[in-house]
Amino acid sequence: MTKPILSLRDVNKSFGPIDVLHNISLEVRPGEVLCLLGDNGAGKSTLIKILSGVHQPTGGEILMDGAPATFANPREASEHGIATVHQFGGTFPLMSIGRSFFVGAEPTKGWGPLQIYDRKRANEIAVKAVRDFGITRIEDGDRLVGGLSGGERQSLAIARAVHFGARVLILDEPTAALGVKQAAHVLRIVNEAKRRGLAVVFITHQVMHAMAVGDHFAVLIRGAIAADFRKGEKTREEITDLMAGGETMATLEAQIETYMNSHDGHAPQVGSH
Amino acid sequence: MSNPRIRLSARFSSLARRPETGSLLGLLIVFAFFAFFGGHSFLTPAGAASWLNVASEIGIVALPIGLLMIAGELDVSIGSVIPAASMTVAVVSGYYGLPIVLGVAAALALGLLVGLINGLFVVRTALPSFIVTLGSLFSVAGLTLGFTVLITGSTGVPIKAGPAAKAILGQFVGGKFEVSIFWWLGAIVIVGFLLHFSKFGNWIFALGGDKISARNAGIPTDLLTVLLFMGSGFSAAFVGLSTAILYNSAQVASGSSFIFNSIISVVIGGVLLTGGAGSVVGITFGTMTFAIVSQGIFYTGFDANWASLIIGVLLLLAVLLNNTFRKMALAFSTRLKGA
Numbered sequence: 365m366t367k368p369i370l371s372l373r374d375v376n377k378s379f380g381p382i383d384v385l386h387n388i389s390l391e392v393r394p395g396e397v398l399c400l401l402g403d404n405g406a407g408k409s410t411l412i413k414i415l416s417g418v419h420q421p422t423g424g425e426i427l428m429d430g431a432p433a434t435f436a437n438p439r440e441a442s443e444h445g446i447a448t449v450h451q452f453g454g455t456f457p458l459m460s461i462g463r464s465f466f467v468g469a470e471p472t473k474g475w476g477p478l479q480i481y482d483r484k485r486a487n488e489i490a491v492k493a494v495r496d497f498g499i500t501r502i503e504d505g506d507r508l509v510g511g512l513s514g515g516e517r518q519s520l521a522i523a524r525a526v527h528f529g530a531r532v533l534i535l536d537e538p539t540a541a542l543g544v545k546q547a548a549h550v551l552r553i554v555n556e557a558k559r560r561g562l563a564v565v566f567i568t569h570q571v572m573h574a575m576a577v578g579d580h581f582a583v584l585i586r587g588a589i590a591a592d593f594r595k596g597e598k599t600r601e602e603i604t605d606l607m608a609g610g611e612t613m614a615t616l617e618a619q620i621e622t623y624m625n626s627h628d629g630h631a632p633q634v635g636s637h
Numbered sequence: 638m639s640n641p642r643i644r645l646s647a648r649f650s651s652l653a654r655r656p657e658t659g660s661l662l663g664l665l666i667v668f669a670f671f672a673f674f675g676g677h678s679f680l681t682p683a684g685a686a687s688w689l690n691v692a693s694e695i696g697i698v699a700l701p702i703g704l705l706m707i708a709g710e711l712d713v714s715i716g717s718v719i720p721a722a723s724m725t726v727a728v729v730s731g732y733y734g735l736p737i738v739l740g741v742a743a744a745l746a747l748g749l750l751v752g753l754i755n756g757l758f759v760v761r762t763a764l765p766s767f768i769v770t771l772g773s774l775f776s777v778a779g780l781t782l783g784f785t786v787l788i789t790g791s792t793g794v795p796i797k798a799g800p801a802a803k804a805i806l807g808q809f810v811g812g813k814f815e816v817s818i819f820w821w822l823g824a825i826v827i828v829g830f831l832l833h834f835s836k837f838g839n840w841i842f843a844l845g846g847d848k849i850s851a852r853n854a855g856i857p858t859d860l861l862t863v864l865l866f867m868g869s870g871f872s873a874a875f876v877g878l879s880t881a882i883l884y885n886s887a888q889v890a891s892g893s894s895f896i897f898n899s900i901i902s903v904v905i906g907g908v909l910l911t912g913g914a915g916s917v918v919g920i921t922f923g924t925m926t927f928a929i930v931s932q933g934i935f936y937t938g939f940d941a942n943w944a945s946l947i948i949g950v951l952l953l954l955a956v957l958l959n960n961t962f963r964k965m966a967l968a969f970s971t972r973l974k975g976a
Contacts, residue, residue: 455847456913458913458914464843464846467840468840468855469854472836479836481839
């Protein structure tokens with residue numbers, strides 16, 4: 365098995381008196397997709413923010429290639445090759461594909477104060493990078509990002525991260541806001557990134573999507589890792605149950621049904637007992 | 638791509654995607670309107686000079702205001718930086734009689750300083766820039782009035798600039814055209830280069846599009862914001878000092894009309910109020926449109942009071958058009974690729 369690129373060892377995070385993450389230990393290897401599953405409020409977004417340098421852990425350590433690393437800000441995380449792609453792609457809807465692809469790293473021609481943004485080259489590289497990820501509908505780098513579908517925007521953001529040398533790709537709920545087709549599209553891109561040897565951290569609460577691409581799964585409940593297993597070790601139902609906090613959906617459904625039967629078909633009121 | 642209908646609509650979509658398309662339409666309509674109702678005298682050099690002079694003064698301020706608005710900020714403090722700069726050059730070089738170079742330098746430094754303070758305040762407090770610059774609008778106006786009365790004992794100060802300063806900063810070329818028209822043209826070239834051809838332009842668009850993503854992409858967003866505010870302070874100071882030199886005097890209250898006039902010009906020019914889109918060509922068209930309406934009315938038989946109505950309606954139309962063009966720009970690209 366290859367060595368992990370990024371590992372967390374007993375990472376804790378608290379905001380004042382509130383503990384958000386307890387003793388999180390995780391490893392991400394190149395060419396592997398680690399799915400981070402968890403319900404809303406389980407601490408997924410805090411974990412992402414620690415990985416991407418927005419927050420710093422209050423305890424434990426982060427290792428890059430086996431050596432301790434600290435990310436004081438998002439810039440430092442990305443210098444270590446960690447790229448985070450957010451739900452809406454983090455792109456600029458009113459900018460062209462070429463311009464948004466190269467934001468902050470614009471190719472120029474000319475010299476001195478007369479350096480000119482090289483639109484042609486930017487467009488060529490951006491379109492090629494996106495097409496290499498299988499988005500063949502994109503032909504013109506002058507098109508506005510806002511004209512792309514949600515899936516295409518995600519793909520553009522992933523292609524951008526890979527182009528600029530990302531080794532660890534953190535995808536924050538990339539499929540949450542997408543329709544079935546678009547989500548499948550993004551999952552294909554995730555597989556392509558994996559094939560290219562990137563380590564992918566895929567955050568989601570959609571078990572189906574996680575199982576489609578994941579090699580390794582971690583379920584986060586109330587800030588702690590409740591389960592850590594590899595592909596094929598658990599069924600979809602088992603994972604869903606885990607995410608719901610151990611209480612199986614089946615039991616819950618049975619409870620509701622019993623209640624409705626004894627209350628003229630009314631559903632139970634939340635917090636009434 | 639051989640289908641001519643697709644090619645035509647592709648060309649149309651790329652035209653619609655350009656933010657200046659709407660402002661060019663507006664300019665042509667307004668120009669045709671006043672050429673028709675204003676008659677021959679509107680089309681003479683004197684008629685052209687009347688609106689070009691107004692356009693140049695607003696335009697020099699509207700360009701950096703446009704950059705700020707594309708970056709998602711606003712600066713209303715220009716309304717008091719203009720008279721403050723007029724007053725600075727008049728007090729330094731008129732009242733105290735120091736060399737004009739010193740007065741000009743002091744006025745420009747004042748503009749940069751107000752911009753620096755605005756920028757730092759906006760970046761540090763994360764308050765809306767409208768509120769911050771509204772505060773500095775009143776503060777600078779108060780300081781200008783207070784110091785002017787304290788130093789000179791009056792609210793108007795005369796200044797007599799030498800022929801060289803007059804030639805460069807404040808005279809009528811050919812008896813009609815203000816020299817500021819040429820400064821405006823220079824500013825269009827410089828700001829146009831910065832916004833559309835340099836990488837800083839890309840940073841400004843990104844900043845206005847999504848500040849956090851821009852910062853994560855490594856753009857020094859705070860520095861950029863401060864520099865943009867300094868740019869608008871500098872330009873406002875330039876307009877202030879050159880009008881003082883042109884009219885041989887400075888008044889403490891003479892700039893508040895610039896606040897709305899420049900913002901209106903920028904919006905008519907197709908800059909989105911939400912930031913992230915706009916163009917220098919559009920801003921220039923918007924400025925010309927505004928100037929033509931405000932001056933062209935005098936060439937028609939209409940009561941000049943109607944000019945504000947036309948500008949108000951134009952502004953609303955411009956905002957609607959901007960929205961429509963933006964929607965078209967975003968929608969066309971997906972539909973076309975399906976075709």
